[in-house]
């Protein structure tokens with residue numbers, strides 16, 4: 001039997017709770033600090049930016065947090081998402097390994113991002129918020145929040161990194177189709193944007209800059225809040241529906257994972273996929289190897305410093321302890337736009353420090369090579385970001401072949417690449433280059449890390 005196998009759950013199997021790994025950690029992560037005082041921040045410090053329900057989730061220690069029924073009702077449109085056994089890929093690789101993938105590209109926006117966009121819009125609506133501002137890199141997050149805003153009747157303003165705004169007009173068109181306003185960042189709409197454009201009118205933007213612009217606008221108005229598509233604890237938690245479903249589906253398949261692989265930008269799909277398994281391990285369950293794969297051109301987990309840093313380039317956010325390349329670090333251009341963030345989710349940085357996960361970095365051409373191989377075997381064209389997870393899974397499967405052992409490898413295919421076909425065209429034309437980041441620039445960005453009094 002070489003055809004791929006699909007493991008489907010019933011609508012009733014959509015998780016009733018999100019999973020919060022805080023409850024199972026052997027040691028709590030370092031506190032978030034106020035940049036002015038250097039003291040730990042409290043819920044009230046975040047109130048200008050987020051509704052209190054989300055702030056309370058951000059600091060919650062409860063293991064399970066109930067998913068509101070209206071959110072589960074929206075989830076029903078594409079959840080539970082399928083888990084596949086990639087038998088044709090196994091055959092193409094000639095590996096004794098078993099390869100499974102969870103597919104999050106079935107959501108309306110084509111990635112895992114609506115898993116958190118929908119609850120974030122829901123809680124903002126409940127709090128009477130009229131408008132949400134946000135940033136987007138490749139456009140996946142912006143289009144997911146635009147979709148959620150349309151469902152709940154909230155105006156969405158998206159600051160899109162200018163290089164992507166120009167390169168990915170269809171993502172912008174998707175956001176506008178859902179009714180959102182999409183602005184190229186840096187822009188003239190904010191003080192911070194104007195200050196950057198005065199210095200350099202050709203500034204092509206970065207995620208850190210777009211976050212600063214979105215935060216600046218949200219902080220100015222009572223009816224406007226801000227939403228982040230990754231990095232924060234509550235965002236990672238909303239994504240755990242991925243891992244919770246995967247555990248059930250593997251049970252259906254009569255299997256259990258030896259290795260889990262996911263790609264990491266800010267860390268949300270990786271955390272959502274792996275934290276439920278790590279939680280089970282921390283409570284005495286099955287041990288599993290967990291591998292985070294990141295781009296070699298923006299390698300926060302493998303080359304960054306574990307230090308307190310700002311979440312944005314304009315230094316408007318609190319200080320969080322994370323693996324960072326420095327908030328002013330500008331990664332070279334590469335196609336996995338969703339992975340071009342200078343930092344990493346504090347919770348992922350923390351589990352990395354605790355030795356619970358491994359990390360590795362790959363250049364983009366090796367990732368596209370894996371993505372094309374996957375598409376030819378399984379039929380799904382992965383997003384450039386997801387190609388990092390595909391590469392990681394294929395390398396583990398090839399190692400199994402070399403060693404003549406079978407292992408069960410499960411990876412998260414976090415999105416499809418239908419809006420990224422120019423990247424594939426460039427890959428086939430041999431135009432993709434594997435750029436290294438500039439060591440001097442990294443040293444400079446790291447030298448600029450904020451000084452923090454010893455906690």
Ligand SMILES: *Cc1c(COP(=O)(O)O)cnc(C)c1O
Pocket residue numbers: 111112113140141229230231263264265266267268269270338339383385386414415416
């Ligand atoms: C946004 C995005 C990412 C990166 O974000 P994470 O928070 O690390 O998951 C990866 N893949 C896809 C398809 C995305 O849209």
